[in-house]
Amino acid sequence: MQIKHSPMKWLTYFVLFVWAIISLLPLYWVFSTALQLPNYVEADPPKLIPMGIVEFFTHPENRSLILHDTFAGFQQLFQSTNIWRWFFNSAYIAVVVTVGILVLDTMAGYALAKKEFPGRKLFFWLIVGTMMIPGQITLVPLFIMVQNLGLMNTHWALILPDLSMVFGVFLMRQYMLSIPSDLLEAAKIDGASEWKTFWTIVVPLAKPALATLGIFTFMNVWNSFLWPIIVLNDADLYTLPVGLKTLQDQNLAIFKLLMSGAAVAAVPMIVVFVAFQRHFIKGLTLGGVKE
Amino acid sequence: MSSPQATEELTKTQLDAKATPPAIRRKSLLREMWKQRAAYLFLLPKGILFTAFVLIPVIWAFVLAFQEYGVFGSEWVGFKNFKSVADSEAFRTALWNTLKYTVVTVPLQVLIALVLATLISPLGRRAQSFFRGAFYLPTVTSMVIIAMVWRWVYNYRYGLFNYVLGFLGVPAQDWLNQSNTALWALIIMSVLIPPGVGVIMYLAAMDSIPDSLYEAAKIDGASEVQRWWRITVPLLKPTTLYLTMLSLIGSFQVFTQILLMTGGGPGHATETLVSLIYKTAFRDLEFGLASAQAIVLFVITLIFGIAQYWLMYRKAED
Numbered sequence: 202m203q204i205k206h207s208p209m210k211w212l213t214y215f216v217l218f219v220w221a222i223i224s225l226l227p228l229y230w231v232f233s234t235a236l237q238l239p240n241y242v243e244a245d246p247p248k249l250i251p252m253g254i255v256e257f258f259t260h261p262e263n264r265s266l267i268l269h270d271t272f273a274g275f276q277q278l279f280q281s282t283n284i285w286r287w288f289f290n291s292a293y294i295a296v297v298v299t300v301g302i303l304v305l306d307t308m309a310g311y312a313l314a315k316k317e318f319p320g321r322k323l324f325f326w327l328i329v330g331t332m333m334i335p336g337q338i339t340l341v342p343l344f345i346m347v348q349n350l351g352l353m354n355t356h357w358a359l360i361l362p363d364l365s366m367v368f369g370v371f372l373m374r375q376y377m378l379s380i381p382s383d384l385l386e387a388a389k390i391d392g393a394s395e396w397k398t399f400w401t402i403v404v405p406l407a408k409p410a411l412a413t414l415g416i417f418t419f420m421n422v423w424n425s426f427l428w429p430i431i432v433l434n435d436a437d438l439y440t441l442p443v444g445l446k447t448l449q450d451q452n453l454a455i456f457k458l459l460m461s462g463a464a465v466a467a468v469p470m471i472v473v474f475v476a477f478q479r480h481f482i483k484g485l486t487l488g489g490v491k492e
Numbered sequence: 493m494s495s496p497q498a499t500e501e502l503t504k505t506q507l508d509a510k511a512t513p514p515a516i517r518r519k520s521l522l523r524e525m526w527k528q529r530a531a532y533l534f535l536l537p538k539g540i541l542f543t544a545f546v547l548i549p550v551i552w553a554f555v556l557a558f559q560e561y562g563v564f565g566s567e568w569v570g571f572k573n574f575k576s577v578a579d580s581e582a583f584r585t586a587l588w589n590t591l592k593y594t595v596v597t598v599p600l601q602v603l604i605a606l607v608l609a610t611l612i613s614p615l616g617r618r619a620q621s622f623f624r625g626a627f628y629l630p631t632v633t634s635m636v637i638i639a640m641v642w643r644w645v646y647n648y649r650y651g652l653f654n655y656v657l658g659f660l661g662v663p664a665q666d667w668l669n670q671s672n673t674a675l676w677a678l679i680i681m682s683v684l685i686p687p688g689v690g691v692i693m694y695l696a697a698m699d700s701i702p703d704s705l706y707e708a709a710k711i712d713g714a715s716e717v718q719r720w721w722r723i724t725v726p727l728l729k730p731t732t733l734y735l736t737m738l739s740l741i742g743s744f745q746v747f748t749q750i751l752l753m754t755g756g757g758p759g760h761a762t763e764t765l766v767s768l769i770y771k772t773a774f775r776d777l778e779f780g781l782a783s784a785q786a787i788v789l790f791v792i793t794l795i796f797g798i799a800q801y802w803l804m805y806r807k808a809e810d
Contacts, residue, residue: 213611213614213615216611217608217611217612217623220608220627220686221623221626221627223684223686224626224627224629224630224685224686224688225626225629225630227630227637227638227641227642227645228629228630228633228637228641230641230644231637231640231641234644243649243650244650245649245650245655246655247650247651247652247655305537305538305541306538308534308535308537308538309534309535309537309538309539311534312531312532312534312535313535316528316530316531316534317528318524318525318528318531318532319521319524319525319528321531324535324539327542327547328542331542331546331547331550333794333797334550334790335741335744335745335786335789335790335793336745337745337766337769337786337789338549338550338553338783338786338787338789338790339546339549339550339553340769340770340773340782340786341553341556341773341779341782341783341786342548342549342550342552342553342556342783343545343549344773344774344779345552345561345779346545346548346549361541361544361545362545364541364545365538365541365542365544365545365546366546367542367546370538395530395534399534420632423634424632424633424634424635424636426634426635426636426748427747427748427770431774441634442634442636445636445637445640446636446752449640449752456644459640460640460641463636463637463640463641466633466634466636466637467633467634467637470632470633470634471629471632471633473632474625474628474629474632475625478621478625481628481632482624482628482692482696485689485692485693485696486692486693486696
């Protein structure tokens with residue numbers, strides 16, 4: 202489709218830019234409020250930029266105070282909350298789960314895609330079947346299990362169920378169907394062991410799917426909220442989203458502090474997205490295309 | 493390593509499978525399993541986790557729904573929990589709210605994605621990737637953060653929403669704390685969060701439509717709008733159905749923003765199925781009842797899903 206008329210073109214750009222603003226405004230607001238001078242945070246009408254930027258030039262005599270006030274939210278956050286701890290918890294749980302999922306799901310996906318063994322169909326349909334079931338169904342049984350295993354209020358309670366998610370197995374299987382079996386046969390004839398064939402041939406060929414699965418797993422774990430607020434009740438063990446919720450519950454009125462916390466939680470995901478944008482897009486279209 | 497002789501024998505036994513007595517067939521199955529032992533070892537680690545933390549909990553959920561759960565043992569109560577679900581005023585309200593939310597947000601989310609993708613698709617490569625990124629970025633940030641910002645947007649005294657509506661002469665409202673506006677505030681928020689996933693999927697699907705179709709239509713004198721309506725929209729049908737499905741499942745499970753913005757209140761004005769399940773299980777500790785509610789949610793989702801598939805196949809035959 203070619204847009205010929207220039208008025209149409211301008212209208213198109215106008216509509217898209219308005220939506221882009223609506224889309225990015227919440228994130229912009231997080232950073233803008235985090236850096237806003239405290240006396241403007243609740244201004245009516247709302248101030249659209251951190252006023253410190255303006256006052257820095259209009260009131261040169263107060264520069265050090267303005268700088269101090271601009272970053273006061275972050276200072277308070279690092280001094281009076283466990284934000285570093287939460288950040289560290291979120292990061293290491295996300296890394297552990299991502300690495301684990303990549304290893305487990307690549308192995309399982311490989312077996313389902315490339316091995317003819319009795320029970321293969323049953324395994325596959327079990328996985329597809331449970332993918333359709335909403336997560337809320339298992340909430341209560343998982344809760345009882347975690348309690349009985351004595352894992353309540355530990356990070357294991359988050360890591361183990363996350364490592365059991367099946368979407369990755371499905372994704373890896375779909376991708377590995379395209380690996381030519383001749384290659385694997387050739388390796389076998391050359392006398393390579395199963396394990397060696399897997400690591401030297403299968404894994405390198407599956408790299409694009411690994412990148413996609415890794416990114417989506419990391420993002421989901423980093424942002425997960427419902428299960429962590431149920432099983433964690435020790436502030437030292439909180440992940441970022443849980444920590445942010447408790448901050449909100451305690452300091453309803455301190456928007457600047459809340460938004461500073463939100464900024465700390467948002468930055469890593471924004472960086473990951475900008476760095477791996479291609480894989481995000483690939484991953485989305487990979488999941489949606491029906492063979 | 494098996495000798496070629498063994499494999500030959502095996503294919504023969506497979507061919508004669510129907511003719512061989514079961515005892516021998518069982519032996520060859522075991523032999524086949526032993527031959528493929530590597531496959532089972534590859535599956536084993538995930539298999540154990542999957543069984544422990546997915547399969548057993550799913551089965552258990554269905555068992556729990558027929559029990560009265562107690563710390564010192566559970567007793568069977570048959571369909572009592574489901575009866576309580578059917579009779580409960582709170583559940584009806586939650587179901588009604590969830591349906592209201594779904595009926596408004598799902599079509600709008602899909603439609604907005606289609607319109608945005610249509611506008612983006614003729615643009616140059618750089619403009620395309622800019623807008624794609626702009627619409628997808630909020631999707632990667634936690635709903636917790638988005639909900640925090642929107643709480644401020646709807647703030648009675650200094651929120652953006654009242655400020656913008658002030659220009660239109662609409663009096664300021666406390667949107668999230670009035671039972672007649674709270675649900676609508678959440679619906680508006682869901683519609684205005686850009687459908688990043690939808691835009692990306694539609695764009696990918698549009699890319700795969702051959703240009704020759706458009707050229708042929710052009711020669712036949714079809715206008716741009718006609719070409720879009722007659723070629724693009726019908727060919728995007730599978731994507732539309734897939735996105736509707738995703739959006740449906742998502743809106744049946746809406747929860748995070750409810751918990752953070754209204755807590756289901758005021759009263760039960762913004763109670764949804766999942767927020768009710770959450771309260772039943774973890775505030776009232778009624779595990780059996782919560783499981784029954786979750787299963788009802790699952791069945792409703794399933795019904796909608798099957799209806800979708802049915803529409804898809806029927807449409808495919810047209």
